[in-house]
Amino acid sequence: MKFFIDTALLSEIEEAASLGILDGVTTNPSLMAKVGIQGQEAIYQHYKKICDLVDNNVSAEVISTDFEGMMKEADALAGIDEKIVVKIPMIPDGVKAIKKLSGMGARTNCTLVFSAGQALVAAKAGATYVSPFLGRLDDISMDSMEMLGQIVNIYQNYNFQTEILGASVRHPMHVITAAEMGVDVVTASLKTLKALFQHPLTDVGLEKFLADYQKSQK
Ligand code: E4P
Numbered sequence: 001m002k003f004f005i006d007t008a009l010l011s012e013i014e015e016a017a018s019l020g021i022l023d024g025v026t027t028n029p030s031l032m033a034k035v036g037i038q039g040q041e042a043i044y045q046h047y048k049k050i051c052d053l054v055d056n057n058v059s060a061e062v063i064s065t066d067f068e069g070m071m072k073e074a075d076a077l078a079g080i081d082e083k084i085v086v087k088i089p090m091i092p093d094g095v096k097a098i099k100k101l102s103g104m105g106a107r108t109n110c111t112l113v114f115s116a117g118q119a120l121v122a123a124k125a126g127a128t129y130v131s132p133f134l135g136r137l138d139d140i141s142m143d144s145m146e147m148l149g150q151i152v153n154i155y156q157n158y159n160f161q162t163e164i165l166g167a168s169v170r171h172p173m174h175v176i177t178a179a180e181m182g183v184d185v186v187t188a189s190l191k192t193l194k195a196l197f198q199h200p201l202t203d204v205g206l207e208k209f210l211a212d213y214q215k216s217q218k
Pocket residue numbers: 006026027028111131133135136167168169187
């Protein structure tokens with residue numbers, strides 16, 4: 001399973017990368033706004049800084065909602081760095097753009113996916129990644145894990161090459177359940193990624209080992 005970090009904050013990306021388990025970054029316009037990046041030039045420069053911190057897979061989202069606009073933006077975003085994956089919303093023009101871009105060999109991430117039907121369409125269009133949003137579905141009392149299971153089954157049935165990227169991850173159990181299903185990638189906050197490391201018995205055990213070592217040295 002690949003781990004992406006879901007942030008535009010350079011310090012968090014740096015910290016996650018230093019842990020040695022990071023495979024990429026996902027951003028979206030809200031995450032870019034959260035770090036105070038304004039204007040296209042500054043945004044593109046920020047994407048470049050993110051690319052310099054990781055080996056691959058930096059999802060950068062288009063703002064346009066029409067096919068022509070998305071294609072133009074995709075070209076500009078992909079021109080920033082070869083690590084960029086163009087993130088495109090699950091709308092009809094978005095699907096058209098994904099189809100066209102995949103035919104041109106460009107990597108895409110189909111975002112804002114909330115159903116197995118949408119994921120099926122994204123795979124048929126040739127998306128590199130499909131991003132089902134887990135937390136946002138749970139927020140409206142729908143079962144995100146049921147949707148994820150359906151997507152895994154459908155993709156296996158037809159041997160789709162599109163990688164499933166669990167997004168809107170809110171806690172470690174989203175990651176673990178996704179991993180049990182064989183989901184290819186999750187994108188999560190630094191907090192959630194770090195929570196995967198933790199167990200109280202590890203802390204207690206380490207404390208005891210170190211205390212016993214100190215005693216044995218007296
Ligand atoms: C990542 O690709 C998505 O944009 C992100 O995971 C959405 O997360 P949120 O639901 O916490 O905003």
